[in-house]
Amino acid sequence: MGIKKAALWSEADVGLWLAEEGMQEYTEPLRHMDGRALLQLSQADFQRPPLSRITSDGGRHLLEKIKTLNIEHHIEAHKNGLTNGHVVISHNGDASASSKTKRNGMVNGYNKELVRIPIPEPIGPQFPTEWGKTGIAFLYAICCFVFTTIMISIVHERVPPKEVTPPLPDKFFDFFDRVEWAFSVCEINGMILVILWILQWSLMKHRSIVARRFLFIVGTLYLYRCITMYITTLPVPGKHFQCSPKLYGDWESQMRRVMKMIAGGGLTITGSHNMCGDYLYSGHTVMLTLTYLFMKEYSPRRFWWYHWGCGALCAVGVFCILLAHDHYTIDVVIAYFITTRLFWWYHTMANQPDLKVASQSNFLSRVWWYWFFQYLERNVRDVIPRSYQIPFSWQSLHWGHMKYSRIDSD
């Protein structure tokens, strides 16, 4: 109906149009009007019968519609050659102001009835890998680890000896006596969890982004740990501790000690960690909790047995830290608190586009690491789906279908 120019309408067309517009009451008095006559209706016509009897608003409504028809008519009439100079056409700048529609209104192939709303296409892929950013996060994590190790070495010099300051009273230690083998259990659990996590990570589709997140969070947690370790030094939690002797000012030996610790991953099992003083807060708890949180977060929901298994490993590991009297209870509690809060904070910000913008109601953006977070997550546009793939493509073997498990990602 609208395709045909209004000026060419017949009486029937006019009637049809009126009915379409919901103005059936005018069909009767205007039945002898064709398109051209319709376009020439004016206010005055509505003040005379028969139209004055029919209309309820002085014909404003209909005149309005006719006006828009007129505009179209103008557009159609001046379709040849005239560009934006035309007054009527120039304000055709609706929200979808593409350059095509500025020229003479309707372009060939455009149905006048339809509205074209160009949705801005996302620039680039939804989950760009951006290994560069992951590299920076990796460097950040490494820096924090090295810094922590150096800090442990420094703090070790300041730990008051067992004789001077005995272990502080701790509620857990009052209930549970020390168990020798407990700390090995904790460290084994930790290693299992880390290995599982690395395996899981290598099978993920969006490795880069997940790695970035893990490295950033781990780095920040260790950075916080540096600070808390340094400002106040707690005494050793148990008499069983064999702290290596202090090296007053002997930088070379201290460096060697630091290297040894880094190489051993900070674990007592590897024999690299015989320095004291790094109690508040517990790094073991951080690793156990964080790996568990990540594993749970980036694995399919239906693998409940996997989640429960890892959760058990984590809980047992943390319990064993305390059982071994290797950390105070406060160390473990604070480590758990900070790890979970930071993890949830980061992921809430990453998954909600509203919260990626610093605004007055977005209190989450007031953390000091917000700009770093923006840098890392700026181009990640959506919640990362839990999809997996084999890290290298097996072109020759077609039996193993790729686990692009879209079903898994809920």
Next chain:
Amino acid sequence: MAASKFPKSGDSNSHISSANHIEVTVADRPHPQDTPDNGRQCNDRPSRFSRSFAKILRKNQDYLQITISEPKLEQLPAEWWKTGVVFLWALLNLFLTTVMITVVHERVPDKSVSPPLPDKFFDFVSRKDWAFRVTEVNGMLLVTAWFLQWLFLKHKSIIGRRFFFLLGTLYLYRMVTMYITTLPVPSDHMNCAPKLEDDHLGRIHRIMQLFFGGGLSITGSHMMCGDFLYSGHTVMLTVTFLFIREYSPSSWYWTVYHLICWVLSAVGVVCILVAHEHYSIDVVVAYFVTTRLFWWYHTLANNQSLLDSPHNYLNKVWWRYFFRFMERNVRAVVPCVFSWPISLPRASFKIPCRRYSKVQIVREE
């Protein structure tokens, strides 16, 4: 061709302004009064109008202003009983903290057995006598300022609820951290009251004294040791400042006020350390926990849509049910509006606090 101005008609506020754009306003209101003339048309007006409106849209429209009328439900109900419940929560936690301090006091190792732990701040700054008094005076000033400000806020109930909840939770956390591991006294100057082994009456007396003295040393109520991790003074200073800043306007004069409060708060916190009354770790942990909890809570409160989102991890905190109870009926961001505490006739004035004055005016109507 210039269009003439059409005045509003019936229930459809459509008017076509002159010049080069069409502005269409749709008011989603219930059906208007039926007049004899319009009676027939009122029923099918909306549908007819919406169709023609859609057509006008297609033709040449610049922008569209849609004013949705305010829903009938009240956006920010007072619900004082909820505030009462939360106040009881805070009171309970404060009381339990006092009890816990007395319990922990018995377990603090003696200065001779466990000397003060090495602390970086104490290495640099030696102790000053008058510093702790400064802290407590600052704290009292801030609390008074916040109380006065709160008194003049319009949505006292909701804001008071939030304050009490945060305070209660922070003191609950403090109870836990104080209890599980007991730190020795930070400095040799501290004279801890003697331990009362089995003297329950004496303990109760101490609890009462501490509770009613507000836990301040100035009032002479706090001579017990052991409540070091984490620092309650820091919590009060930080939380009052955060609330003062959050619920006050951001004009120039108020910025000066914020600055003063910030200075009071910062100086108070630093003086705690200068007075060697707490370890640095106590202050740092207290600051961290307070700010995180405050921001977490307010993000949840101001973005209620987050509660239903599946990817919202903020919901995983243990106090989410408590949060729902408190904020279920708060449907909008609490605006910063002041009014007289006792409503005199025609006495409530409204100061638009934020600079979004246009929105404020619309909301106020």
